[in-house]
Amino acid sequence: MVSPNASQLSALSRLFSPGVFREISRSGQSALFARLFSQTGIVKMGSQTVADAFDAAFAILRREGHRDEYVYRAALTQNILLGTHSLNSSSMLTEFRTGACKADLAILNGTATVYEIKSERDSLARLENQILNYKKVFAKIYVIAGEAHINSVLENTPLEVGVMCLNRRSQISKIRESIDNSSDVCPVAIFESLRADEARSILNDSGITVPDVPNTVLRSVMRESFSQLAPQEAHGAMVKTLKRTRSLAPLSSFIKRLPMSLRPIALSVQIHNPDQQQRLLDALRLPIINAMDWT
Template identity: 30%
Template sequence: MTNLPDRVRLLASAFTRPVFAAMARTGDHDVPLRALVKAGVLKSHRDDRQPLSSVFDEAWDHIARIYRNEYVYKNDLASRLVFGRHSPRTASFQVELPVGRSIVDVAVANGTTTAYEIKTEYDTAKRLKTQTYDYLKAFDRVFVVTHPAHLKRFESEVDSRVGLISLSTKGTLSIRREAHSNLERLDSATIFRCLRQSEYLDAIEMLFGERPSLPNGLIGAHCEKLFSTVSSEDAHRVFVNALRARTTDGNTVGFVSQLPTSLRALGYATPLSGRQRSNILALLSKPVGLTVVM
């Protein structure tokens, strides 16, 4: 495979959940990366001291420069927002969170909630109106993140409350249109459906003073009916606390903080056990004698 764009696309396949999960599960990189070695995108290198983490960072540099796919955007958001503007100890980072009939690409919860819908150079505006409409029911602020050249293309497609952010080829995020706070127009029922059972049970107990004791087949509908009566401000406060608790615990913060910069978004996006997290951290620190060939 000699075509440069094709080689970079193949290289990008290393930055996927199946590959990340396979390495974490087995503690080995041979099988997950075999196709890249076979295609000549990765090859043996005489300097066998380079750890696997450096190989991923090297690959990331090529992808971010040549093939700015959705993962590039997600990972830059993780680095610029959680590890830059905020802190992984206080700001949560959720990837592909179901909201209504849509799935938000990135959700960040710090003092408030923000949804980020990614539109790369390869995307169209299809479903953008309905996607952002769903997010406006659950999030305080909603942004579309895209290439600087495509800002005008998406500006007319979204509600005036939706902000616009450009991501430059150097990974710089620039707000081109600020998002308006949406707290007074949130829908408690939509927020409820974003919560896990343990989260909404805790919320019901906090809001109503009693934890429901019902069969599993009935408790969800019962709690949703109760939750839909609370104010949008109270519902949003529950949402903020629930999202933050998902990724700001000490184990998760310690894990993502030890990952190379290129793998931060995958660290947040891939459910792993404690042992699997230890496996991949150990694997990434090992010298592998591989280098990227472009």
């Protein structure tokens, strides 16, 4: 297709939203998918399946100038999480609350590395504040951007922050290496990012007994205990705990059966129910012409 207009570009991006993915997995169809795909301007062919339709939409989004956050997340997922590491040894966090910000994507293996995405559609206005918040929780920080943003990112970020470039062929290159910051994280900021059960597990592993107190005061008690932890101890315990509590290993075989274009959303939404997984896989094999009748 020719270059999409703003309305078509919006529809293309929204095809990869959690709402569409969940709806198909729950009911085997999605009226939202049918409506959005009809708005994309992609020509429907009789032999094309729903999976083919997702791949065709993604191929358009990957073009330079059209790329949104999802395209960058897909590149990180494929090249780093599934390429360098594996779902059995690493975990991935998306939209992870970090102080006053939400981290786009973080990967946990031997350490915790956060990736802040700055696509062609983003500005760099919030980057300084985002980095300040990320430094409190993650040992390593990378900003990944398109070629047009790289010089500005290099000029406006501290030297310890790594910089990556997603080139026009969707390949990631490392422009500047990230420097380990685990000795400077803030244990209380780490605590604020965790669920209560995860915080309790870290304290127990650190030899700190959590007292039996009412839930109304439990978080303040645990926060005080976290403030006594050394930064590197808190960071290491966070990595160990989150790799266990947010493991992606159970999704490994399901992810392999999905088209490449849907793997990032599948790792983010994380459908564990086998019936829902099968419902989604069956829907992806349907002819796109049939899917246009979904209501």
